[in-house]
Amino acid sequence: MPEAINEMACCDGSQPVPREPGFWRRGGWLLLALPLWFVLYHFLEPFADWLAYTRLGLTPASRLGSAVAFFAYDAPKVVMLLALVVLGVTFVQTFISPDRTRDILAGRAGIWGNLLASVFGIFTPFCSCSAVPLFIGFVRVGVPLGVTFSFLVSAPMVNEVALFLLLGLFGWKIALIYAGTGLAVAFLSGWVIGKLRMERHLEDWVMQIDFKPSTIQEARKSFSDRLDLAVEGVRDIVGKVWPYLLAGIAVGAFIHGYAPEALMAHIMGKAAWWSVPLAVLIGVPLYSNAAGVIPIVQALLGKGAALGTVLAFMMAVTALSLPETIILRKVLKPRLIAVFITVVTVGILLVGYLFNAIM
């Protein structure tokens, strides 16, 4: 590896990728696995129906029957979709790093900065436990405070994996609404915090601490390297998320089979004005991965819950969480924490009411 290789020159993709002799051995399995995936996926529904109605002898009209069929179809379907989505997303994410995002956002004041930060928040990969060092790293190289917040709100709220799961399960309209409203809340929250000029409400050590970003000397990644990373990502994320998913699907199956439609429509329908704040209140203490919420969302929508209410619920679960707030308290003084929570909550409520009004 050359001594002075720097990040931009090493990974911006402008150089031709050298063909590795190992490609067919290391990446060739994809050519077999992908068609197999589509064939299996296609036969999931007939298989679930066969299992529930023929093999187990349940009737489609019965509550147990429809709950079982929902679970038997949804569990493998969502897990398969998740694996495919994570493979693709992780592959793309090998081209993006928090360092590069930070350097792009540094010094970008104004609306454009908030907008860029919200979009980059979706795709920039980072472990949620590094939120604090990341926050400090951003602020210290000159990313404006409001822009940093747009990034921090968007990152958990618009989850890249959840986005493509929604696309696979509900189609592009719902996926677009999810991404669009999440981006809007992230954009607005950051913009408001920027306008309020709250820099002095950062804890003092944030600006005093010694930080000079290091240039990483990572070797250029080949296609096979990126594919390896993507497979590691699938193993890692699917391995971590599946209990949430199965729990979510079980709750979803229960709602699908047993929850009375009239009651659900009454509680979560658009006629009830209090349904949106209630959804937020229920959502905040629930701490789940965005992917785990989706099966519940699916069942709720099926039972006549209003779209705005469901969106508000989903956003509250992912964007406002107690553990994250406690962690952020290390770098934010109480007033900034309060403003952060208020602004995000108001944004979520607005989205909920807006969609209940227009859909």
Place this chain on the structure above:
Amino acid sequence: MKIEILGTGCAKCALLGKHADEAARSLGLDYELSYVKEIPDILARGVMSTPALVVDGVVKLQGHVPTSRNIEKLLLA
């Protein structure tokens, strides 16, 4: 060789430590592995996304956990 694992102590940091340990041992290196968990110490090394791997003061990777095989390459480079 001085190997440092940077991270506030989540599961990924422990995993990176385990992989780095395996890698260094299978290469038969003379090494000393330690964990850097305090945020100021992490930032002082110029790192903002964890987990990160620092070898003899040089940041080798940050933000993800490779297999021990891939860490071997980083240790040799």
